[in-house]
Amino acid sequence: MLAEHYGPSASQRLAESIANLGTMGRRAWLGLLGVAVGCAAVVALLNVGHSAALQSRQLFQGMGSELLVATLQRDSETPAMTAQPPQLSAVSPLLISAAPLAMAPVEVRLGAISEALMVTGSTPALATVLDLTADQGRLLSEHDAHNAYLLLGAIAAQQLQASVGDQLQLGRYLFEVIGILGPIGYNPLLPVAVDDGLLIPLQAMRRLSSAPQISAVVALARDSQSVRVAADELAGDLRMQLPGAEVEVQVPQQLLDGMASQARLFSWLLAGLGAIALLVGGVGVMNVMLMSVIERRREIGVRMALGARPVDIAWLFLLEAVILASGGAVLGSMVGVLAAWLFAWLSGWDFALDPWSIPLGVVSALLIGVFFGLQPALAAARLQPVAALRDE
Protein backbone atom coordinates (compact mmCIF):
# COMPACT_ATOMS: atom_id res chain seq x y z
CA MET A 1 0.00 0.00 0.00
CA LEU A 2 1.27 3.47 -0.97
CA ALA A 3 4.79 2.19 -1.42
CA GLU A 4 6.15 4.87 -3.77
CA HIS A 5 8.53 7.63 -2.71
CA TYR A 6 7.31 9.42 0.37
CA GLY A 7 8.87 11.78 2.87
CA PRO A 8 11.02 14.90 2.60
CA SER A 9 14.37 14.74 0.80
CA ALA A 10 17.58 14.55 2.83
CA SER A 11 18.38 18.18 2.06
CA GLN A 12 14.91 19.26 3.24
CA ARG A 13 15.30 17.30 6.46
CA LEU A 14 18.71 18.86 7.03
CA ALA A 15 17.53 22.40 6.30
CA GLU A 16 14.57 21.97 8.62
CA SER A 17 16.68 20.58 11.46
CA ILE A 18 19.18 23.45 11.14
CA ALA A 19 16.32 25.98 11.19
CA ASN A 20 14.83 24.28 14.28
CA LEU A 21 18.17 24.45 16.07
CA GLY A 22 18.33 28.14 15.20
CA THR A 23 15.13 28.70 17.16
CA MET A 24 16.52 26.85 20.19
CA GLY A 25 19.12 29.60 20.63
CA ARG A 26 21.31 29.46 23.68
CA ARG A 27 20.21 25.97 24.67
CA ALA A 28 21.43 24.56 21.35
CA TRP A 29 24.75 26.34 21.85
CA LEU A 30 25.11 24.81 25.30
CA GLY A 31 24.50 21.33 23.90
CA LEU A 32 27.00 21.98 21.13
CA LEU A 33 29.51 23.30 23.64
CA GLY A 34 29.21 20.15 25.75
CA VAL A 35 30.15 17.98 22.78
CA ALA A 36 32.85 20.45 21.73
CA VAL A 37 34.49 20.23 25.17
CA GLY A 38 34.40 16.44 25.04
CA CYS A 39 35.74 16.28 21.50
CA ALA A 40 38.42 18.86 22.31
CA ALA A 41 39.48 16.74 25.28
CA VAL A 42 39.79 13.63 23.10
CA VAL A 43 41.72 15.44 20.35
CA ALA A 44 43.92 17.42 22.74
CA LEU A 45 44.78 14.48 24.96
CA LEU A 46 45.53 12.19 22.03
CA ASN A 47 47.79 14.84 20.54
CA VAL A 48 49.51 15.56 23.85
CA GLY A 49 50.13 11.83 24.25
CA HIS A 50 51.41 11.63 20.69
CA SER A 51 53.69 14.65 21.08
CA ALA A 52 54.99 13.30 24.39
CA ALA A 53 55.76 9.94 22.81
CA LEU A 54 57.47 11.64 19.89
CA GLN A 55 59.43 13.85 22.24
CA SER A 56 60.80 10.92 24.18
CA ARG A 57 61.48 9.01 20.97
CA GLN A 58 63.43 11.99 19.68
CA LEU A 59 65.28 12.10 22.95
CA PHE A 60 66.24 8.46 22.60
CA GLN A 61 67.03 8.77 18.95
CA GLY A 62 69.13 11.84 19.76
CA MET A 63 71.29 9.71 22.01
CA GLY A 64 72.15 7.67 18.95
CA SER A 65 70.64 4.44 17.81
CA GLU A 66 74.21 3.09 17.52
CA LEU A 67 74.89 3.53 21.25
CA LEU A 68 75.39 0.45 23.45
CA VAL A 69 75.51 0.43 27.23
CA ALA A 70 76.88 -2.58 29.07
CA THR A 71 76.17 -2.65 32.80
CA LEU A 72 78.54 -4.61 34.94
CA GLN A 73 77.67 -6.12 38.29
CA ARG A 74 80.30 -7.85 40.32
CA ASP A 75 80.62 -9.51 43.66
CA SER A 76 82.71 -7.91 46.36
CA GLU A 77 85.55 -10.46 46.09
CA THR A 78 86.44 -9.49 42.56
CA PRO A 79 89.33 -7.02 42.56
CA ALA A 80 88.75 -3.43 41.54
CA MET A 81 88.45 -3.23 37.83
CA THR A 82 90.08 0.11 37.55
CA ALA A 83 93.33 -1.58 38.56
CA GLN A 84 93.11 -3.61 35.38
CA PRO A 85 90.48 -2.08 33.18
CA PRO A 86 89.12 -4.19 30.33
CA GLN A 87 90.83 -3.72 27.00
CA LEU A 88 88.17 -2.22 24.81
CA SER A 89 90.09 -1.05 21.79
CA ALA A 90 89.70 -4.27 19.77
CA VAL A 91 86.54 -5.82 21.16
CA SER A 92 84.73 -6.00 17.84
CA PRO A 93 85.22 -4.60 14.35
CA LEU A 94 81.57 -3.59 14.55
CA LEU A 95 82.39 -1.05 17.27
CA ILE A 96 83.90 2.34 16.54
CA SER A 97 84.88 2.95 20.11
CA ALA A 98 84.16 1.86 23.69
CA ALA A 99 84.79 3.53 27.04
CA PRO A 100 84.50 2.29 30.64
CA LEU A 101 82.65 4.31 33.26
CA ALA A 102 83.43 4.37 36.97
CA MET A 103 81.28 6.69 39.03
CA ALA A 104 81.33 8.12 42.49
CA PRO A 105 79.49 10.96 44.24
CA VAL A 106 81.93 13.59 45.47
CA GLU A 107 81.72 16.85 47.38
CA VAL A 108 83.23 19.46 45.04
CA ARG A 109 84.51 22.82 46.33
CA LEU A 110 85.51 25.94 44.52
CA GLY A 111 86.07 28.83 46.84
CA ALA A 112 82.87 29.27 48.87
CA ILE A 113 80.82 27.14 46.53
CA SER A 114 80.32 23.52 47.43
CA GLU A 115 78.21 21.02 45.48
CA ALA A 116 77.66 17.29 45.73
CA LEU A 117 78.26 16.08 42.17
CA MET A 118 78.74 12.81 40.35
CA VAL A 119 82.28 12.26 39.15
CA THR A 120 82.81 9.87 36.27
CA GLY A 121 86.13 8.33 35.49
CA SER A 122 86.65 7.24 31.93
CA THR A 123 89.04 7.15 29.00
CA PRO A 124 89.40 9.68 26.15
CA ALA A 125 87.35 7.24 24.03
CA LEU A 126 84.27 8.50 25.88
CA ALA A 127 84.41 11.70 23.85
CA THR A 128 84.07 9.67 20.64
CA VAL A 129 81.28 7.47 22.02
CA LEU A 130 79.17 10.33 23.37
CA ASP A 131 80.26 12.90 20.80
CA LEU A 132 81.56 15.24 23.48
CA THR A 133 82.93 18.63 22.59
CA ALA A 134 84.68 21.23 24.71
CA ASP A 135 83.03 24.63 24.80
CA GLN A 136 86.07 25.96 26.60
CA GLY A 137 89.53 24.43 27.01
CA ARG A 138 90.10 20.93 25.68
CA LEU A 139 89.06 17.32 26.15
CA LEU A 140 91.02 14.68 28.05
CA SER A 141 93.76 12.90 26.13
CA GLU A 142 95.77 9.68 26.58
CA HIS A 143 98.54 11.74 28.18
CA ASP A 144 96.26 12.96 30.97
CA ALA A 145 95.66 9.47 32.38
CA HIS A 146 97.60 10.07 35.57
CA ASN A 147 97.02 13.80 35.92
CA ALA A 148 94.57 15.49 38.27
CA TYR A 149 92.63 17.03 35.43
CA LEU A 150 88.92 17.25 35.01
CA LEU A 151 86.25 18.26 32.56
CA LEU A 152 83.12 20.00 33.81
CA GLY A 153 79.65 19.32 32.46
CA ALA A 154 77.83 22.38 31.12
CA ILE A 155 75.37 22.64 34.05
CA ALA A 156 77.94 21.73 36.69
CA ALA A 157 80.20 24.52 35.39
CA GLN A 158 77.35 27.00 35.86
CA GLN A 159 76.58 25.68 39.35
CA LEU A 160 80.21 26.01 40.45
CA GLN A 161 80.81 29.19 38.43
CA ALA A 162 84.05 27.56 37.35
CA SER A 163 86.19 28.24 34.32
CA VAL A 164 89.19 26.60 32.68
CA GLY A 165 92.25 26.74 34.91
CA ASP A 166 90.34 26.71 38.20
CA GLN A 167 91.41 24.26 40.85
CA LEU A 168 88.50 22.27 42.25
CA GLN A 169 88.77 20.34 45.46
CA LEU A 170 87.45 16.82 45.10
CA GLY A 171 87.70 15.10 48.43
CA ARG A 172 91.26 15.63 49.59
CA TYR A 173 92.65 16.34 46.13
CA LEU A 174 92.81 19.35 43.91
CA PHE A 175 91.92 18.86 40.26
CA GLU A 176 92.46 21.39 37.52
CA VAL A 177 89.64 22.24 35.14
CA ILE A 178 91.05 21.72 31.63
CA GLY A 179 87.80 22.03 29.74
CA ILE A 180 84.10 22.76 29.98
CA LEU A 181 81.92 20.45 27.94
CA GLY A 182 79.19 21.57 25.57
CA PRO A 183 75.71 20.49 26.70
CA ILE A 184 74.67 17.07 25.38
CA GLY A 185 71.28 16.86 27.05
CA TYR A 186 69.78 14.16 29.21
CA ASN A 187 70.24 10.69 27.83
CA PRO A 188 68.10 8.14 29.68
CA LEU A 189 70.14 5.23 28.37
CA LEU A 190 73.32 6.46 30.00
CA PRO A 191 74.00 5.72 33.66
CA VAL A 192 75.47 9.20 34.04
CA ALA A 193 74.19 12.73 33.38
CA VAL A 194 77.24 14.26 31.71
CA ASP A 195 75.96 17.85 31.85
CA ASP A 196 75.45 17.68 35.62
CA GLY A 197 78.75 16.06 36.55
CA LEU A 198 82.52 15.97 36.14
CA LEU A 199 84.74 13.78 34.01
CA ILE A 200 88.18 12.71 35.14
CA PRO A 201 90.65 10.13 33.82
CA LEU A 202 89.76 6.60 34.88
CA GLN A 203 93.04 6.13 36.68
CA ALA A 204 92.42 9.31 38.69
CA MET A 205 89.34 7.71 40.26
CA ARG A 206 91.69 5.93 42.63
CA ARG A 207 92.35 9.29 44.28
CA LEU A 208 88.72 9.56 45.19
CA SER A 209 87.95 5.98 46.14
CA SER A 210 90.16 3.15 47.36
CA ALA A 211 88.48 0.57 45.16
CA PRO A 212 86.61 2.31 42.36
CA GLN A 213 84.50 0.01 40.25
CA ILE A 214 83.77 0.18 36.56
CA SER A 215 80.02 -0.15 36.55
CA ALA A 216 79.36 0.33 32.86
CA VAL A 217 80.92 0.34 29.43
CA VAL A 218 79.52 2.58 26.73
CA ALA A 219 80.25 1.82 23.11
CA LEU A 220 79.39 3.12 19.68
CA ALA A 221 78.53 0.67 16.90
CA ARG A 222 79.45 1.40 13.28
CA ASP A 223 75.82 1.42 12.18
CA SER A 224 72.40 0.85 13.65
CA GLN A 225 71.88 -2.43 11.73
CA SER A 226 74.81 -4.12 13.43
CA VAL A 227 73.96 -2.88 16.93
CA ARG A 228 72.51 -6.15 18.15
CA VAL A 229 75.41 -8.27 16.85
CA ALA A 230 77.88 -5.76 18.26
CA ALA A 231 76.04 -5.94 21.60
CA ASP A 232 76.45 -9.72 21.69
CA GLU A 233 80.13 -9.46 20.84
CA LEU A 234 80.68 -6.77 23.46
CA ALA A 235 78.87 -8.84 26.11
CA GLY A 236 80.90 -11.95 25.22
CA ASP A 237 84.18 -10.09 25.29
CA LEU A 238 83.44 -8.38 28.61
CA ARG A 239 82.46 -11.71 30.20
CA MET A 240 85.74 -13.16 29.06
CA GLN A 241 87.79 -10.24 30.32
CA LEU A 242 85.88 -9.89 33.58
CA PRO A 243 85.11 -13.34 34.89
CA GLY A 244 82.73 -13.20 37.82
CA ALA A 245 81.02 -10.04 36.57
CA GLU A 246 77.45 -10.03 35.40
CA VAL A 247 77.26 -8.28 32.06
CA GLU A 248 74.09 -6.98 30.51
CA VAL A 249 74.13 -4.95 27.30
CA GLN A 250 71.28 -2.59 26.48
CA VAL A 251 70.59 -1.23 23.01
CA PRO A 252 68.36 1.82 22.41
CA GLN A 253 65.86 -0.25 20.40
CA GLN A 254 64.90 -2.25 23.49
CA LEU A 255 64.17 0.95 25.36
CA LEU A 256 62.36 2.42 22.35
CA ASP A 257 60.12 -0.65 22.15
CA GLY A 258 59.32 -0.38 25.84
CA MET A 259 58.70 3.32 25.50
CA ALA A 260 56.44 2.83 22.50
CA SER A 261 54.22 0.45 24.43
CA GLN A 262 54.21 2.81 27.41
CA ALA A 263 53.32 5.74 25.14
CA ARG A 264 50.46 3.72 23.65
CA LEU A 265 49.12 2.96 27.09
CA PHE A 266 49.48 6.62 28.08
CA SER A 267 47.65 7.75 24.93
CA TRP A 268 44.79 5.36 25.55
CA LEU A 269 44.51 6.48 29.15
CA LEU A 270 44.29 10.09 28.00
CA ALA A 271 41.80 9.13 25.31
CA GLY A 272 39.76 7.41 28.01
CA LEU A 273 39.68 10.66 29.98
CA GLY A 274 38.56 12.46 26.82
CA ALA A 275 35.89 9.86 26.23
CA ILE A 276 34.47 10.51 29.70
CA ALA A 277 34.30 14.23 28.89
CA LEU A 278 32.61 13.36 25.60
CA LEU A 279 30.11 11.18 27.40
CA VAL A 280 29.18 14.12 29.63
CA GLY A 281 28.74 16.21 26.47
CA GLY A 282 26.46 13.52 25.08
CA VAL A 283 24.31 13.64 28.19
CA GLY A 284 24.04 17.41 27.56
CA VAL A 285 22.83 16.78 24.01
CA MET A 286 20.29 14.27 25.29
CA ASN A 287 19.05 16.77 27.82
CA VAL A 288 18.65 19.47 25.15
CA MET A 289 16.83 17.08 22.83
CA LEU A 290 14.54 15.69 25.53
CA MET A 291 13.56 19.23 26.51
CA SER A 292 12.96 20.00 22.87
CA VAL A 293 10.69 16.97 22.43
CA ILE A 294 8.68 17.90 25.51
CA GLU A 295 8.26 21.50 24.36
CA ARG A 296 7.37 20.54 20.81
CA ARG A 297 4.80 17.82 21.48
CA ARG A 298 2.05 19.89 19.86
CA GLU A 299 4.21 20.51 16.80
CA ILE A 300 4.92 16.78 16.58
CA GLY A 301 1.15 16.13 16.67
CA VAL A 302 0.51 18.70 13.92
CA ARG A 303 3.25 17.25 11.73
CA MET A 304 1.83 13.76 12.23
CA ALA A 305 -1.67 14.96 11.37
CA LEU A 306 -0.29 16.45 8.17
CA GLY A 307 1.38 13.20 7.14
CA ALA A 308 4.70 12.88 8.99
CA ARG A 309 5.43 9.22 9.64
CA PRO A 310 7.10 8.15 12.90
CA VAL A 311 10.36 7.79 10.97
CA ASP A 312 10.05 11.38 9.69
CA ILE A 313 9.66 12.64 13.26
CA ALA A 314 12.58 10.49 14.42
CA TRP A 315 14.79 11.88 11.65
CA LEU A 316 13.81 15.44 12.54
CA PHE A 317 15.08 15.11 16.10
CA LEU A 318 17.95 12.75 15.37
CA LEU A 319 19.33 15.10 12.74
CA GLU A 320 19.13 17.97 15.20
CA ALA A 321 21.21 15.93 17.67
CA VAL A 322 23.67 14.92 14.95
CA ILE A 323 24.02 18.54 13.77
CA LEU A 324 24.72 19.61 17.35
CA ALA A 325 27.29 16.84 17.66
CA SER A 326 28.83 17.73 14.26
CA GLY A 327 29.14 21.38 15.21
CA GLY A 328 30.64 20.32 18.53
CA ALA A 329 33.02 17.95 16.74
CA VAL A 330 34.29 20.64 14.35
CA LEU A 331 34.67 23.23 17.09
CA GLY A 332 36.12 20.68 19.52
CA SER A 333 38.67 19.41 16.98
CA MET A 334 39.94 22.92 16.34
CA VAL A 335 40.11 23.77 20.03
CA GLY A 336 41.68 20.38 20.80
CA VAL A 337 44.46 20.81 18.25
CA LEU A 338 45.05 24.36 19.46
CA ALA A 339 45.16 23.24 23.11
CA ALA A 340 47.59 20.41 22.31
CA TRP A 341 49.78 22.78 20.31
CA LEU A 342 49.76 25.25 23.21
CA PHE A 343 50.65 22.49 25.68
CA ALA A 344 53.51 21.31 23.47
CA TRP A 345 54.73 24.86 23.02
CA LEU A 346 54.64 25.58 26.76
CA SER A 347 56.47 22.29 27.42
CA GLY A 348 59.13 23.12 24.85
CA TRP A 349 58.24 20.08 22.71
CA ASP A 350 57.83 19.83 18.98
CA PHE A 351 54.09 19.61 18.27
CA ALA A 352 53.17 16.59 16.18
CA LEU A 353 49.59 16.08 15.02
CA ASP A 354 48.43 12.56 15.71
CA PRO A 355 46.85 11.58 12.38
CA TRP A 356 44.20 9.55 14.20
CA SER A 357 43.23 12.23 16.71
CA ILE A 358 40.86 14.26 14.53
CA PRO A 359 39.10 11.28 12.88
CA LEU A 360 38.77 9.62 16.29
CA GLY A 361 37.51 12.81 17.95
CA VAL A 362 35.02 13.60 15.18
CA VAL A 363 33.72 10.06 14.78
CA SER A 364 33.34 9.55 18.51
CA ALA A 365 31.51 12.90 18.84
CA LEU A 366 29.17 11.93 16.00
CA LEU A 367 28.56 8.52 17.54
CA ILE A 368 27.83 10.20 20.86
CA GLY A 369 25.36 12.50 19.04
CA VAL A 370 23.60 9.55 17.43
CA PHE A 371 23.63 7.49 20.61
CA PHE A 372 22.28 10.22 22.87
CA GLY A 373 20.01 11.70 20.20
CA LEU A 374 18.37 8.39 19.41
CA GLN A 375 16.40 8.03 22.60
CA PRO A 376 14.70 11.48 22.40
CA ALA A 377 14.10 10.94 18.67
CA LEU A 378 12.44 7.59 19.29
CA ALA A 379 10.41 9.04 22.14
CA ALA A 380 9.12 11.71 19.75
CA ALA A 381 8.39 9.15 17.03
CA ARG A 382 6.46 6.93 19.44
CA LEU A 383 4.03 9.69 20.38
CA GLN A 384 0.44 9.10 19.35
CA PRO A 385 -0.80 11.98 17.18
CA VAL A 386 -3.97 12.44 19.23
CA ALA A 387 -2.02 12.55 22.50
CA ALA A 388 0.53 14.98 21.08
CA LEU A 389 -2.17 17.31 19.72
CA ARG A 390 -4.00 17.28 23.02
CA ASP A 391 -0.88 18.52 24.81
CA GLU A 392 -1.32 21.99 26.24
Add this chain to the structure above:
Amino acid sequence: MSAAISLEHVHRSLGGEVILGDVSLSIAHGQSCAIVGPSGSGKSTLLNLIGLLDEPCHGRVLIGGENMTGASGAQRAMMRNRSIGFVFQSFHLLPRLTVLDNVALPLFYRGMPVPRARCAARRQLQLVGLGARMSHRPAELSGGQRQRVAIARALVGEPQLLLADEPTGNLDGEAAADVLELLKALNRERGVTLLLVTHDPAMASHMQRCLNVRAGQVGDAR
Protein backbone atom coordinates in the same frame (compact mmCIF):
# COMPACT_ATOMS: atom_id res chain seq x y z
CA MET B 1 -19.39 3.10 -5.11
CA SER B 2 -17.89 2.89 -1.57
CA ALA B 3 -18.62 5.54 1.05
CA ALA B 4 -16.06 8.24 1.87
CA ILE B 5 -16.11 7.11 5.51
CA SER B 6 -17.36 3.89 7.06
CA LEU B 7 -17.25 3.00 10.72
CA GLU B 8 -18.25 -0.55 11.62
CA HIS B 9 -18.95 -1.38 15.28
CA VAL B 10 -16.28 1.01 16.46
CA HIS B 11 -15.60 1.03 20.18
CA ARG B 12 -13.28 3.43 21.95
CA SER B 13 -12.66 3.54 25.66
CA LEU B 14 -10.05 5.30 27.73
CA GLY B 15 -9.02 4.21 31.21
CA GLY B 16 -12.05 1.95 31.51
CA GLU B 17 -14.45 4.71 30.53
CA VAL B 18 -16.39 4.13 27.33
CA ILE B 19 -16.14 7.16 25.05
CA LEU B 20 -17.73 5.66 21.95
CA GLY B 21 -19.56 2.34 22.07
CA ASP B 22 -20.41 0.23 19.02
CA VAL B 23 -20.62 3.09 16.56
CA SER B 24 -21.47 2.27 12.95
CA LEU B 25 -22.00 4.95 10.36
CA SER B 26 -21.36 5.73 6.74
CA ILE B 27 -20.82 9.10 5.09
CA ALA B 28 -21.15 9.41 1.34
CA HIS B 29 -18.60 11.11 -0.93
CA GLY B 30 -19.13 14.82 -1.24
CA GLN B 31 -21.53 15.02 1.70
CA SER B 32 -21.27 17.79 4.28
CA CYS B 33 -21.94 16.58 7.77
CA ALA B 34 -22.05 18.29 11.14
CA ILE B 35 -21.21 16.44 14.35
CA VAL B 36 -22.95 17.94 17.33
CA GLY B 37 -23.36 17.02 20.96
CA PRO B 38 -22.61 18.24 24.46
CA SER B 39 -19.04 18.70 25.71
CA GLY B 40 -17.32 15.42 26.54
CA SER B 41 -19.81 13.40 24.53
CA GLY B 42 -17.10 12.02 22.19
CA LYS B 43 -17.42 14.33 19.16
CA SER B 44 -13.70 15.00 18.90
CA THR B 45 -12.89 11.34 19.57
CA LEU B 46 -15.17 10.41 16.65
CA LEU B 47 -13.40 12.95 14.45
CA ASN B 48 -9.98 11.70 15.56
CA LEU B 49 -10.92 8.11 14.76
CA ILE B 50 -12.14 9.11 11.30
CA GLY B 51 -9.00 11.23 10.81
CA LEU B 52 -6.77 8.25 11.77
CA LEU B 53 -5.26 10.27 14.60
CA ASP B 54 -6.61 7.72 17.06
CA GLU B 55 -7.29 3.99 16.88
CA PRO B 56 -10.44 2.17 17.93
CA CYS B 57 -10.31 -0.56 20.57
CA HIS B 58 -12.63 -2.68 18.42
CA GLY B 59 -14.32 -2.30 15.05
CA ARG B 60 -13.23 -1.17 11.63
CA VAL B 61 -12.56 2.25 10.14
CA LEU B 62 -12.61 2.49 6.33
CA ILE B 63 -11.51 5.59 4.45
CA GLY B 64 -12.47 5.67 0.79
CA GLY B 65 -13.23 1.96 1.08
CA GLU B 66 -9.75 1.15 2.43
CA ASN B 67 -9.70 -0.66 5.75
CA MET B 68 -7.30 1.19 8.04
CA THR B 69 -7.80 -1.16 11.00
CA GLY B 70 -4.41 -2.45 12.09
CA ALA B 71 -2.55 -0.17 9.65
CA SER B 72 0.91 0.87 10.79
CA GLY B 73 1.73 4.39 11.97
CA ALA B 74 3.43 5.08 8.62
CA GLN B 75 0.48 3.78 6.58
CA ARG B 76 -1.93 5.89 8.61
CA ALA B 77 0.32 8.95 8.16
CA MET B 78 0.42 8.49 4.40
CA MET B 79 -3.34 8.05 4.25
CA ARG B 80 -3.82 11.23 6.30
CA ASN B 81 -1.48 13.09 4.00
CA ARG B 82 -3.13 11.99 0.77
CA SER B 83 -6.79 11.74 1.68
CA ILE B 84 -7.57 13.81 4.76
CA GLY B 85 -7.31 17.53 5.52
CA PHE B 86 -7.55 18.83 9.07
CA VAL B 87 -8.77 22.19 10.33
CA PHE B 88 -8.33 22.62 14.09
CA GLN B 89 -10.03 25.04 16.43
CA SER B 90 -6.70 26.56 17.49
CA PHE B 91 -5.26 26.55 13.96
CA HIS B 92 -2.12 24.59 14.90
CA LEU B 93 0.15 26.51 12.55
CA LEU B 94 3.89 26.14 13.15
CA PRO B 95 5.08 29.54 14.40
CA ARG B 96 8.62 29.22 13.03
CA LEU B 97 7.50 28.67 9.44
CA THR B 98 6.18 31.32 7.07
CA VAL B 99 2.56 31.14 5.99
CA LEU B 100 3.71 29.70 2.63
CA ASP B 101 5.79 26.91 4.21
CA ASN B 102 3.03 26.11 6.71
CA VAL B 103 0.71 25.47 3.76
CA ALA B 104 3.37 23.58 1.79
CA LEU B 105 4.29 21.32 4.75
CA PRO B 106 1.95 18.40 3.82
CA LEU B 107 3.46 18.38 0.33
CA PHE B 108 7.01 18.31 1.77
CA TYR B 109 6.04 15.15 3.64
CA ARG B 110 4.58 13.76 0.42
CA GLY B 111 8.08 14.02 -1.05
CA MET B 112 7.27 16.83 -3.47
CA PRO B 113 10.25 19.04 -4.39
CA VAL B 114 10.27 22.35 -2.53
CA PRO B 115 9.64 24.65 -5.55
CA ARG B 116 6.63 22.61 -6.68
CA ALA B 117 5.24 22.36 -3.17
CA ARG B 118 5.59 26.12 -2.67
CA CYS B 119 3.96 26.80 -6.03
CA ALA B 120 0.95 24.67 -5.04
CA ALA B 121 0.80 26.35 -1.63
CA ARG B 122 0.90 29.79 -3.26
CA ARG B 123 -2.07 28.85 -5.43
CA GLN B 124 -4.01 27.61 -2.46
CA LEU B 125 -3.30 30.75 -0.44
CA GLN B 126 -4.51 32.90 -3.32
CA LEU B 127 -7.72 30.86 -3.38
CA VAL B 128 -8.39 31.60 0.31
CA GLY B 129 -7.59 35.28 -0.25
CA LEU B 130 -4.16 35.40 1.46
CA GLY B 131 -1.95 35.83 -1.58
CA ALA B 132 -0.41 38.94 -0.07
CA ARG B 133 0.52 37.31 3.26
CA MET B 134 2.66 34.41 2.16
CA SER B 135 5.95 35.51 3.72
CA HIS B 136 4.35 36.47 7.04
CA ARG B 137 4.63 34.39 10.18
CA PRO B 138 1.39 33.09 11.68
CA ALA B 139 1.80 35.42 14.67
CA GLU B 140 1.49 38.40 12.31
CA LEU B 141 -2.01 37.35 11.14
CA SER B 142 -5.47 37.79 12.66
CA GLY B 143 -7.44 34.77 13.92
CA GLY B 144 -9.59 34.63 10.79
CA GLN B 145 -6.54 34.83 8.55
CA ARG B 146 -4.80 32.08 10.51
CA GLN B 147 -7.80 29.82 10.09
CA ARG B 148 -7.78 30.53 6.36
CA VAL B 149 -4.11 29.52 6.29
CA ALA B 150 -5.07 26.32 8.13
CA ILE B 151 -7.80 25.66 5.56
CA ALA B 152 -5.36 26.29 2.70
CA ARG B 153 -2.96 23.81 4.37
CA ALA B 154 -5.75 21.24 4.72
CA LEU B 155 -6.64 21.59 1.04
CA VAL B 156 -3.18 21.81 -0.52
CA GLY B 157 -2.91 18.04 -0.82
CA GLU B 158 -6.33 17.91 -2.54
CA PRO B 159 -7.88 15.52 -0.01
CA GLN B 160 -11.21 13.79 -0.48
CA LEU B 161 -12.09 14.41 3.13
CA LEU B 162 -11.96 17.60 5.17
CA LEU B 163 -12.26 17.30 8.95
CA ALA B 164 -12.88 20.49 10.89
CA ASP B 165 -12.93 20.49 14.69
CA GLU B 166 -14.79 23.63 15.82
CA PRO B 167 -13.13 25.68 13.05
CA THR B 168 -14.86 28.89 14.12
CA GLY B 169 -14.52 28.36 17.87
CA ASN B 170 -11.77 30.96 18.22
CA LEU B 171 -13.16 33.48 15.71
CA ASP B 172 -15.45 36.46 15.97
CA GLY B 173 -18.83 36.52 14.16
CA GLU B 174 -17.67 37.98 10.85
CA ALA B 175 -14.53 35.85 10.58
CA ALA B 176 -16.55 32.77 11.57
CA ALA B 177 -19.08 33.44 8.82
CA ASP B 178 -16.24 33.85 6.30
CA VAL B 179 -14.66 30.55 7.27
CA LEU B 180 -18.01 28.77 7.14
CA GLU B 181 -18.70 30.14 3.67
CA LEU B 182 -15.26 29.02 2.54
CA LEU B 183 -15.82 25.48 3.83
CA LYS B 184 -19.24 25.27 2.21
CA ALA B 185 -17.84 26.51 -1.09
CA LEU B 186 -15.08 23.90 -1.01
CA ASN B 187 -17.63 21.18 -0.37
CA ARG B 188 -19.90 22.46 -3.08
CA GLU B 189 -17.31 23.27 -5.76
CA ARG B 190 -14.62 20.65 -5.18
CA GLY B 191 -16.85 17.88 -3.95
CA VAL B 192 -14.80 17.49 -0.79
CA THR B 193 -16.54 15.43 1.90
CA LEU B 194 -16.81 17.79 4.88
CA LEU B 195 -17.10 16.72 8.50
CA LEU B 196 -17.49 19.53 10.95
CA VAL B 197 -17.61 19.29 14.73
CA THR B 198 -19.50 22.22 16.22
CA HIS B 199 -21.42 23.38 19.23
CA ASP B 200 -23.26 25.92 17.13
CA PRO B 201 -26.67 24.69 15.88
CA ALA B 202 -26.75 27.52 13.33
CA MET B 203 -23.52 26.31 11.80
CA ALA B 204 -24.71 22.71 11.87
CA SER B 205 -27.85 23.75 10.00
CA HIS B 206 -25.67 24.69 7.01
CA MET B 207 -24.56 21.05 6.61
CA GLN B 208 -26.47 18.49 4.59
CA ARG B 209 -26.43 15.99 7.43
CA CYS B 210 -26.15 16.26 11.19
CA LEU B 211 -24.86 13.53 13.49
CA ASN B 212 -25.62 13.74 17.18
CA VAL B 213 -23.14 12.24 19.63
CA ARG B 214 -24.51 11.59 23.08
CA ALA B 215 -23.21 9.28 25.84
CA GLY B 216 -20.91 7.46 23.45
CA GLN B 217 -23.63 6.78 20.89
CA VAL B 218 -23.92 8.36 17.45
CA GLY B 219 -27.21 8.92 15.68
CA ASP B 220 -28.56 11.04 12.87
CA ALA B 221 -30.11 14.25 14.24
CA ARG B 222 -31.64 14.91 10.83
